[in-house]
Amino acid sequence: MTDALSQDTALPSPDAPLALDSAVPRREAREKVTGAARYAAEHTPPDCAYAWPVPATVARGRVTALHTADVLALPGVLAVLTHTDAPRLGPSDDPTLALLQDDRVPHRGWYVALAVADSLESARAAADALRVEYETDEHDVRLTAEHPRLYTPEEANGGHPAVRERGDFDAAFAAADVRVDATYTMPALHNHPMEPHASTAWWTDDGRLTVYDSSQGSATVRDTLAGLFKVPEDAVTVLSEHVGGGFGAKGTPRAQVVLAAMAARHTGRPVKLALPRHQLAAVVGHRAPTVQRVRLGADSDGVITALAHEVVTHTSTVREFVEQAAVPARTMYTSPNSRTTHRVVALDVPTPSWMRAPGEASGMYALESAMDELAVVTGIDPVELRLRNEPATEPDSGRPFSSRHLADCLREGARRFGWEGREARSGVRRAGDLLLGTGVASATYPVLVSPSTATARADRDGSCTVLVNATDIGTGARTVLAQIAAEVLGTRPDAVRVDIGRSTLPAAPLAGGSSGTASWGWAVHKACTALVGKLRAHSGELPAEGLSASADTEEEAGRESPYARHAFGAHFAEVQVDTVTGEVRVRRLLGVYAAGRILNPRTARSQFIGGMTMGIGMALTESSTMDAGFGDFAERDLAAYHVPSCADAPAIEAYWVEEDDPHLNPMGSKGIGEIGIVGTAAAVANAVHHAVGVRLRDLPLTPDRLL
Numbered sequence: 001m002t003d004a005l006s007q008d009t010a011l012p013s014p015d016a017p018l019a020l021d022s023a024v025p026r027r028e029a030r031e032k033v034t035g036a037a038r039y040a041a042e043h044t045p046p047d048c049a050y051a052w053p054v055p056a057t058v059a060r061g062r063v064t065a066l067h068t069a070d071v072l073a074l075p076g077v078l079a080v081l082t083h084t085d086a087p088r089l090g091p092s093d094d095p096t097l098a099l100l101q102d103d104r105v106p107h108r109g110w111y112v113a114l115a116v117a118d119s120l121e122s123a124r125a126a127a128d129a130l131r132v133e134y135e136t137d138e139h140d141v142r143l144t145a146e147h148p149r150l151y152t153p154e155e156a157n158g159g160h161p162a163v164r165e166r167g168d169f170d171a172a173f174a175a176a177d178v179r180v181d182a183t184y185t186m187p188a189l190h191n192h193p194m195e196p197h198a199s200t201a202w203w204t205d206d207g208r209l210t211v212y213d214s215s216q217g218s219a220t221v222r223d224t225l226a227g228l229f230k231v232p233e234d235a236v237t238v239l240s241e242h243v244g245g246g247f248g249a250k251g252t253p254r255a256q257v258v259l260a261a262m263a264a265r266h267t268g269r270p271v272k273l274a275l276p277r278h279q280l281a282a283v284v285g286h287r288a289p290t291v292q293r294v295r296l297g298a299d300s301d302g303v304i305t306a307l308a309h310e311v312v313t314h315t316s317t318v319r320e321f322v323e324q325a326a327v328p329a330r331t332m333y334t335s336p337n338s339r340t341t342h343r344v345v346a347l348d349v350p351t352p353s354w355m356r357a358p359g360e361a362s363g364m365y366a367l368e369s370a371m372d373e374l375a376v377v378t379g380i381d382p383v384e385l386r387l388r389n390e391p392a393t394e395p396d397s398g399r400p401f402s403s404r405h406l407a408d409c410l411r412e413g414a415r416r417f418g419w420e421g422r423e424a425r426s427g428v429r430r431a432g433d434l435l436l437g438t439g440v441a442s443a444t445y446p447v448l449v450s451p452s453t454a455t456a457r458a459d460r461d462g463s464c465t466v467l468v469n470a471t472d473i474g475t476g477a478r479t480v481l482a483q484i485a486a487e488v489l490g491t492r493p494d495a496v497r498v499d500i501g502r503s504t505l506p507a508a509p510l511a512g513g514s515s516g517t518a519s520w521g522w523a524v525h526k527a528c529t530a531l532v533g534k535l536r537a538h539s540g541e542l543p544a545e546g547l548s549a550s551a552d553t554e555e556e557a558g559r560e561s562p563y564a565r566h567a568f569g570a571h572f573a574e575v576q577v578d579t580v581t582g583e584v585r586v587r588r589l590l591g592v593y594a595a596g597r598i599l600n601p602r603t604a605r606s607q608f609i610g611g612m613t614m615g616i617g618m619a620l621t622e623s624s625t626m627d628a629g630f631g632d633f634a635e636r637d638l639a640a641y642h643v644p645s646c647a648d649a650p651a652i653e654a655y656w657v658e659e660d661d662p663h664l665n666p667m668g669s670k671g672i673g674e675i676g677i678v679g680t681a682a683a684v685a686n687a688v689h690h691a692v693g694v695r696l697r698d699l700p701l702t703p704d705r706l707l
Ligand code: MOS
Pocket: 216, 246, 247, 248, 249, 251, 354, 355, 356, 357, 358, 511, 512, 513, 514
């Protein structure tokens, strides 16, 4: 077990031979806090024009008239693009990007026009002034577990089978000594990164397109734009040098980059487009709402004999997206008889998409809440109950785990949190008007990795450079890649330059699925290893252009593993509930993780704490409410969509256990970007139950629900 000291984030001593495992500060930190770091909307090419999109104001129907002439007469207006005159786009496998191609309105907020003007103000005024007429149809935006159009999809996200059955759930559940049967709901949630989706785009006379885009992966943006605008991939360059968060909302190309490129082509000028915050809810995806029924049957010792997790969710009529919330139940606990299913209905709503720990974050809220209910009915401590249900192999696949230290996380978390001696009864810890309670929940996230390429170069001046089209979305990717290179090259991270964030660099996958460091780092490790070999074989001065080596991990990173590979963790929360106002406040939140080797304690801790903070929001404050009348999300700015503020987040602590897993990648790391949000809401909700003695199963736990 690692003690707190060795997980310290104190600055490393200047002459320590540091590389991996060191709390190296984020290399672009100074640029970011001084404003020197440039984001996509902060590049202003000469003669730049500005665009502002026009969202549909009906929930379903078609556009019958667009009164563009009035708007074109306004000062500074250069163009109003509509489905009648916008450039015709080539095919794309993402129908949300078929923008301004026809008159159909599949949901409210779908873009029906784009105003382009000399200034941001003129573009906005033009967009606001545009009169649009519609023919409307009845719309249906209400998700219910009994919706008549629910269907079972071919598969859920991530290529997971929508339905899995093992053994005989119904018989085992009927025969169980104790049973839990509970339904949990979560509203839609929005990623709302600090930096909105933004692009600055221009075409040159030779038919080349250059775009600064706020994206988690510029290669996908490049390839998508090439297809849509029918130009070769190498005619498109996409730069995503600094990205102010994405949380999945920037994992796929979004409307802003297509519209900016369209407007630039149409006007012959560079065009800048930053989507306004109040439009984001409808066009950049959301975590789909879920209705989740969990049934647990167990023997009197709390050992699970039957487990069912049945998920109902929505998608849009534009694109099928199926939140894979029942998937973690296939991994977590002993369950000889199990059923995990997903059903979905296509409603007239904006298209859902990836949001931090898609599947796991939603699913583990329900599963870990149900585990708490099982602890209550069996009278077994919730930590102990989880320990009794540790599987020997992954329940669904039968594969051995490459490493699984959930039990260590639970024990270490319990020790650090002071869990021992917890009052088993709920609703009895009082402090004046406050009721106090504690709760626990497990966390898990799969180990994902994709093939990548990278190049490493040694120069005459003793410096090294690694080149890879990684994206740093605020995670510290630049910093950890320098550490990986330094470790292999036997140098210090500050002797390594890291060139990332540009589609012309060696090909690399997106920053998503908590897979960036493993994927890019593997290629950097391999390229640096090859470079060391070349340097050893070289004698005399290096050539003027330096010495370089390239690597491609297609073979090793693309291979299916014989092991079930997941990170695990445990979250512990203490809450207070005000019996007068109904307000819930988190007093303490602690996470302990088993995520392979932690490459940089400083940036890793930030990611864990960031995920946990988002988990507090999921539990207590965040909700996107579908307005059934308008067919739109009611919360469309950060005043209405309540992400936790500093005052909502207590002192959050994150630790990890040492985990040496040889079945991952040369660094021995698992992903850490998403696991912090998994199970956190359940830990908080379980603590609320412990405080008040009443089980509330619908998130978020706002005061109106408590009173
Ligand atoms: Mo993340 S939701 O995998 O970008």
